[in-house]
Amino acid sequence: MELVVFVLAAAMILVGAVGVIVRSNPVHAALSLILTLFGVAVMFVAQNAHFLAAVQVIVYAGAIVVLFLFVIMLLGVDRTEDISSEPFKVQRPLAAIVGLGVIGLVVAAVVSSRDAIGTRGEGLNVADVVGDGDTNIKQLARSVFGDYVVAFEVTSVLLVVAVVGTVLLTRRIKSAGKDS
Amino acid sequence: MSLVAAATPTTTWYLILAAVLFGIGAVGVLVRRNPLVMFMCIELMLNAVNLSFVALAKKLGDIGGQTTVFFVMVVAAAEVVVGLGIIVSIMRRRPGATADDISAMKG
Amino acid sequence: MLDLIWLIPALPLLGFLINVVFGRILGEPKSGALAALMVGGSFVVTAAVFLDLISKPMEERHHVLTAFSWVPVGSLHVDLAFLADPLSITMALFVTGIGTLIHLYAIGYMHGDPKFSKFFIYLNLFVFSMLMLVMGENLLVTFLGWEGVGTCSYFLISFWHTRESAATAGKKAFVTNRVGDWGVMMGMFLAFGATGTLSYAGINHAAESGAISGVTATAIGLMLFIGACGKSAQLPLYIWLPDAMEGPTPVSALIHAATMVTAGVFLMTRVNPVLSIAYDWAPTIIAVVGVATALFAATIAVAQTDIKKVLAYSTVSQLGFMFLAVGSGAYVAAIFHMVTHAFFKALLFLGSGSVIHGMHHEQDMRKMGALRKLMPITAFTFIIGWLAIAGVPPFAGFWSKDEILLYAFAKSPILYVVGMITALLTAYYMTRQVIMVFFGEARWSDHSDEHGAHGDFKPHESPKIMLLPLVVLAGLSVVGGAMQLPFTKDLHFLEKWLEPVIEFGEADIHDTWAYDNKYILLLIAVIVAVSGILASVAVYAKKKIQPIEPALLADGWKYDKGITAFMGGPGRRAFDGVAWADRKIVDGAVNGVGRLVQGAGGFLRRTQTGAVRTYAAAVGLGVVALLVWFFLRGVVL
Numbered sequence: 001m002e003l004v005v006f007v008l009a010a011a012m013i014l015v016g017a018v019g020v021i022v023r024s025n026p027v028h029a030a031l032s033l034i035l036t037l038f039g040v041a042v043m044f045v046a047q048n049a050h051f052l053a054a055v056q057v058i059v060y061a062g063a064i065v066v067l068f069l070f071v072i073m074l075l076g077v078d079r080t081e082d083i084s085s086e087p088f089k090v091q092r093p094l095a096a097i098v099g100l101g102v103i104g105l106v107v108a109a110v111v112s113s114r115d116a117i118g119t120r121g122e123g124l125n126v127a128d129v130v131g132d133g134d135t136n137i138k139q140l141a142r143s144v145f146g147d148y149v150v151a152f153e154v155t156s157v158l159l160v161v162a163v164v165g166t167v168l169l170t171r172r173i174k175s176a177g178k179d180s
Numbered sequence: 181m182s183l184v185a186a187a188t189p190t191t192t193w194y195l196i197l198a199a200v201l202f203g204i205g206a207v208g209v210l211v212r213r214n215p216l217v218m219f220m221c222i223e224l225m226l227n228a229v230n231l232s233f234v235a236l237a238k239k240l241g242d243i244g245g246q247t248t249v250f251f252v253m254v255v256a257a258a259e260v261v262v263g264l265g266i267i268v269s270i271m272r273r274r275p276g277a278t279a280d281d282i283s284a285m286k287g
Numbered sequence: 288m289l290d291l292i293w294l295i296p297a298l299p300l301l302g303f304l305i306n307v308v309f310g311r312i313l314g315e316p317k318s319g320a321l322a323a324l325m326v327g328g329s330f331v332v333t334a335a336v337f338l339d340l341i342s343k344p345m346e347e348r349h350h351v352l353t354a355f356s357w358v359p360v361g362s363l364h365v366d367l368a369f370l371a372d373p374l375s376i377t378m379a380l381f382v383t384g385i386g387t388l389i390h391l392y393a394i395g396y397m398h399g400d401p402k403f404s405k406f407f408i409y410l411n412l413f414v415f416s417m418l419m420l421v422m423g424e425n426l427l428v429t430f431l432g433w434e435g436v437g438t439c440s441y442f443l444i445s446f447w448h449t450r451e452s453a454a455t456a457g458k459k460a461f462v463t464n465r466v467g468d469w470g471v472m473m474g475m476f477l478a479f480g481a482t483g484t485l486s487y488a489g490i491n492h493a494a495e496s497g498a499i500s501g502v503t504a505t506a507i508g509l510m511l512f513i514g515a516c517g518k519s520a521q522l523p524l525y526i527w528l529p530d531a532m533e534g535p536t537p538v539s540a541l542i543h544a545a546t547m548v549t550a551g552v553f554l555m556t557r558v559n560p561v562l563s564i565a566y567d568w569a570p571t572i573i574a575v576v577g578v579a580t581a582l583f584a585a586t587i588a589v590a591q592t593d594i595k596k597v598l599a600y601s602t603v604s605q606l607g608f609m610f611l612a613v614g615s616g617a618y619v620a621a622i623f624h625m626v627t628h629a630f631f632k633a634l635l636f637l638g639s640g641s642v643i644h645g646m647h648h649e650q651d652m653r654k655m656g657a658l659r660k661l662m663p664i665t666a667f668t669f670i671i672g673w674l675a676i677a678g679v680p681p682f683a684g685f686w687s688k689d690e691i692l693l694y695a696f697a698k699s700p701i702l703y704v705v706g707m708i709t710a711l712l713t714a715y716y717m718t719r720q721v722i723m724v725f726f727g728e729a730r731w732s733d734h735s736d737e738h739g740a741h742g743d744f745k746p747h748e749s750p751k752i753m754l755l756p757l758v759v760l761a762g763l764s765v766v767g768g769a770m771q772l773p774f775t776k777d778l779h780f781l782e783k784w785l786e787p788v789i790e791f792g793e794a795d796i797h798d799t800w801a802y803d804n805k806y807i808l809l810l811i812a813v814i815v816a817v818s819g820i821l822a823s824v825a826v827y828a829k830k831k832i833q834p835i836e837p838a839l840l841a842d843g844w845k846y847d848k849g850i851t852a853f854m855g856g857p858g859r860r861a862f863d864g865v866a867w868a869d870r871k872i873v874d875g876a877v878n879g880v881g882r883l884v885q886g887a888g889g890f891l892r893r894t895q896t897g898a899v900r901t902y903a904a905a906v907g908l909g910v911v912a913l914l915v916w917f918f919l920r921g922v923v924l
Contacts, residue, residue: 006189010197017201020220021208029217033224036201040227043194047238049246052253056230059253064223064260071264072216075271086211087280091900095210098907103203105914110195117191121242136246143247155254162258166265210904279899286897 005046012039024080026072030065037061048124051137194235202228213278215267219260226256288339289350291332292371295379296418298329302411310404316394322407323390326414330383337376341784348373348787351424351488358427365485368424374788377622378421378553381629385545386414388756392637393537395753396644406446410541413439417546421553425486426475429554433471433518436547437464443542444534456530463527467517471554474510477503478561487557494560495791505565511558512573515551519606522580526847528603532595536640539595544602544632549625552609556618559792563616574614574698578705581607583844585712589719590840593650594639597720601676602632604709608691611706616794617694619771619782624687627767631675631684634760638669641749641757642724646731652720657729662748666725668761673721675764677714678816683767689812690773694794696801696808703801707815714819722827773805 012035019032037060044053086092125135132138144152201224208221230249237245271277302325310318340348350371358365369375390410397406416435423429438461445457479485481503482493493499499507515521520528531543542548555562555573562570581604588600605628612621643650645662659666675682678689688710696703731746748754771781796802825831839845894905 002188006193013197013201014204017204017208017224020217020224021204021212026214026216029220033220036224037227040231043197043231044234046189047194047234049234049237049249052230052234052246052249055250055253059257060223060227064257067260067264068216068220071268074268075216076275088896088898088901091210091904094904094908095207098210098904098911099203099207101911102206102907102914103199105911105918106199106202107196109914109918110192110199114190114192117236117239119239119241121240121244123241124238124243124246139243140246140250143243144250147244148247148251151251155251155258158258159254162261166261169262169265170268206907210900210907213900282899283897285895287892287895 002046005042009039009042009046012036012042022083024083026080027069030068030072033068034061034065037065048126048136050127051140191235191239195232198228198232198235201225201231213280215271215279216264218279219263219267223256223260226252288332288335289371290352292336292350292352292369292422293354294332295329295336295383295422296369296415298325298332299411299415299418301325303408303415306404306408306411310408313404315398315403318404319390319394319397319407322411323387323394325411326383326390327387329414329418330380330387333376333379333383336371337380340371340373340376345787353424362483363479363485365425365427367428368486369422369428370424370487371422372788373784373786374553374556374622375422377626377785378549379418381626382414382417382421382546385629385633385760386417386541388759389537389541389545389633389637392540392640392753392756393535395750396537396640397535398750402446406443406535409439409442409446410537413443413542413547417550420550424488425484426478426490427485429557430471430475433514433550433554434468436542436550437461437468437518440464440531440542440547443538444531446534446538450533452530453533456527456533460527460531463524464517467514467524470510470513470515470517472514474507474514477507477510481507490558491560491791494558494564497564499561499564501564501566504561505569508555508558508562508565508569509572511554512551512576515554515610516576517551518554519548519551519610520603521551521607521610522576522583525580525584525603526850529596529599529843532593532599536595536636536643539599540633540636540640543599544636545629548602548606549609549629552606552613552621552625555610555613556622556789559618559789562613563792570614570616571698572614574611574695574702577607577610577612577614578695578702578709579607580604581611581709582705582712583607585709585716587840587843588716589712590836590838591716592652592841594642594652594655594720594724595636595650597652597716598632598635598639601635601713601717604713605632605676608688608706608709611695611702612691615691615694615698615702616792617691618789618793619779619785620687620690620694622785623771623781624684624691626770627675627683627687627764630760630763630767631672631682634668634672634757634764635676637753637757637760638665638672641665641753642669642746644749644753645746647746649731652723654731655724656727656731657725658746659725661746664754665749665757668754668757669725670721671761671764673717675767677717677820678710678812679820680813681765681768683764685812685816686768686772689809690771692812693773693801693805693808694796697794697796697799707811710812711815711819714816715823718820718823719827722823726828773809 016032016034016036016039020029020036023029023032037056041053041056041061044050044056125132125139127133127135205221205224205228208224209218212218212221230252233245233249233252237243237249270282274281299322302322306313306318306322313321340350351368352371353366353368355367356364357367390407393406393410397403400406413436416432416439418432420429420432420436423432441457441461444460445454448454448457475485478490481499482490484490484493490499494504517524528543528548532539534542562573584600584603584607588597588604591597591600605624609621609624609628612618612624642655642658642662642665645658645665646655649655671682675684678685680686692703692706692710695706769778769780772778801808826834842848896902
C-alpha cells in the first residue's frame, strides 16, 4: 500500500516539477507547481507529518501560489516566454551539468550512507500507537514553543518586517513625475 | 499483491526523490528567463529540502526535522512576499523585462 | 691652549653666520672688517697652538680634540674631531695667515660692489671649510671640508653670476671636482674596509704595522690621488682652474693659489705611510703625472695673454712640482714648496689684482706696459714674487724647488730633467709677464670709450689696504726659504718640525749620487733660472728674437676643446643611450606591470555579465564542485 502511495505521489511531484520548468506560459507553470506541492503534501502524510501536510496545502499551495498568480495577472499574462532561444549559449549545457551533478552526487551519497543513519531521537509520536489524533501537532508544538521558541519569535518579527517592507517597496509615489 | 507490497519505500527512496526534485528546480532556475517562473523553481528546491527533512525526521525519530520544515515554510512565505514585491516594482518600470534585461551591474 | 683648537674653525664659522644675518645691515666695509677680524682671530689662536706644540717634546706633538660623536653606526664610529699636529698646524697657519691678508685686500678690491657683504660670507665659509679639511682627525671630517671648499669655490668663481662665462666656469669647477671626489670616496671606502676606521691615526698605524696589504694600499693611494688630481688641478682634471679666473682676484689668490688647490697635496702627505707601503709604481705614477702636468701647463703659460691666466697655468705647473715631490717621497719638500708657493703665488695674484684694479679692469697684457712708474709698490712687490717663482736665490721659491728636484733626481734622472725644463720655462714666462706688464712702452691707450668718457685715462696705484698684504707677502717671499735651507742638518727646521708626521714615508736619499752632489745641482738650478730670465729678456725686452707663441699653446693644446667634443659627441650619445634604457626598460617594466594588471582586469571583467542567470550558473557549478570534493574526501563514504 505504501508503495502505491509513494509511486503516485512521486509521479505527481515529478510531472509537476518538469511542467514548471518546461511550460512557457507562466500560469501553466504555476498550476504545475500546485501539482507538485500536493504531491509533497501526500508524502508528508506518509511520513507521519500530518500537521505539516496541512500547512503545506494551506500556506504553500493556498497562499503562496495564489500570490504568484496575483502577480502574474497584475503584470500581464499574455506574455509567454520564448523557450526555444537562449541568449547565453553556454547556459543550457551548464544547467545540465549542474542538474545532473547535483542529482548524481546526492543520490550516490544517500545510497552509500544508507546504513549509517540510525535512530537518535525519542521517536515520533504516531497517532495509532499513542491513541491521540493530535499527537503529531502536540509534539511539534512542544518542540517549537519549547526548544526553538526564540527562533519562533524571530520568525514572527521577520514576517512583520517582510510585509511592511514589501508594502513600502511597491508603493507608488504620487508626487513623483513620469518615471523614465 | 505481494509483488507490489513487497518493497516498502525506505528513507533512501524519499531522499533520492528529494534530490531529483532539487536538481530539476536548479535546472529550472538556470534555464528560465521569466522572473516569476524562476521564483517558482526556487520553491521547488525548497520543497525538495522540506521533503528530505521530513523523511529524516521519521527515520531518526527526531521531531526537530519537522520543526525545521515549519520554520522553512514560514521563511519561504516571507521570502516570496518580498521577492514578488521586488519583481513587481521592477516590472512596473519595464514591462516585459526578463531576468537577462536586468543587467545594470554589468562590468 | 690645545683645548681651544676648536676655535680655529669656529671663528670663521661665526663670521659666516653673523654676516649671513647682519651682513646687509653692516654693509661696506664693516662686514668685510668683521670677516677679516674673525680669520685674524683664528690665526692668533693657531699661532698660540703652534707655540704650545713647539714647547712640547717631539713625541707629544699630537693632540686630538673630539667635539662630538658624529656617526656611530654599526661598526663605523666617526667623531667630529680635530687633530693638532705639526702638519695640520702648518697648514692652518698659512691658511689663516694668508687668509687674513687676503680678506684685508678684498675690502679694498671689492669696494663699490653691490654684493660686498655676500662676498665675505662666502670667503668666511671657505676658510671654515678649509680649516675643517686640514684640522680633521679623520677622513670624513676632511671630506666634509673637501666638499665645502669645492662648494665655496663654485660660489666664489661664479660670484658675478650675471656674466655667463663666470656661471659656466663655476659649474665646470664643481663638476670636475666631483669627478675627483669619486676617487676620494672610493679611497675612504677601501680604507674603512681594510682597517675598520677612518681616522688618520688608525689608517697610518695599520699601514705602518703592515695590517694593510700592498694591493689595498696601492688602491687607496691611487683613489685618493684621483681626488687630489681633481682638487689640485692635475693633468686629466686641471681644466677648471684656468676658467676659474672668472672669479674676483682675491678669490683666485686665496682659493686657487694658496689654499684649496693644496688640499690634494695635503691629503697625500697625510696618508704617506699608506703610499710608502704601496707598490713602487704607484708613487711613480704620482710623480710622473705631477711632472707631466708641470711641463704641460708651463708650455701653455708661455702663450697666454690674460694676466691671470698666466698665473693660473703657473699654479697648475707648480702644483705639478708638489706632486712630483710627493711621488718621489719628498713630503717635507712638498710641504715646503706648498708654503713658499702660497706666499709668492698669492703675492703675484694680489699684485695682478692691483694692476687690474689700477687699469680699470683691463686684463689683457698686450694692453699694458710701463706700469712701473705709475704703480711703484705693486711693481716692486710683483718683481719680488717673480724672482721667487723663477727660482732665483735667495728668494723662497729657489730653495723649495731645489729640494724637490734633488729628491726627483734621486728617484730618476729623467724626472729631474723634465723638472728642470719646466723650471726654465717658468722663469721664461714669468719674466715675459713682468716685462709685458711693467716695462716696455705703454700700450694702454685711452680706452675711456669702454668705460664711459673719462677724458684722460691713467692707471693709478691701489689704495693702502690693498698694498699692505702685498708688502707682507713680499717680505715672506724673501725670507721664507729660511725654513729649510739645505746647507746643514741644523738648518732643516721644517724637516724637524714635520718629522712625527712624515718619518715613515719620507724617502731616504743619503746614499745617492744626488745627495752627495747637491751643491752641483744647486748651481745648475741657478744657471737654468738665470738663462730663462735672460732668454725672455732677449725676446720681449730687447726684441732680438721673435716671440714664439703658437696658437696651439694659447689654446691649451686643445685639451679643453677635446673634452667638450667628446662629451658633446660620443659622450652625449652614451648618455642618451642610458636615458633611453631608463625610459624603455626601467619605466617599461614598471608600466608593463601596470598594463599587465589592466589586461588581466579587462579579461576577468567579462565574468561580470550583469545577468543573474550566469551568476546562478556559477553558484551551481560551485555547489557541484563542493559536492565532488566532499565525495572524494570520503566524508560521505
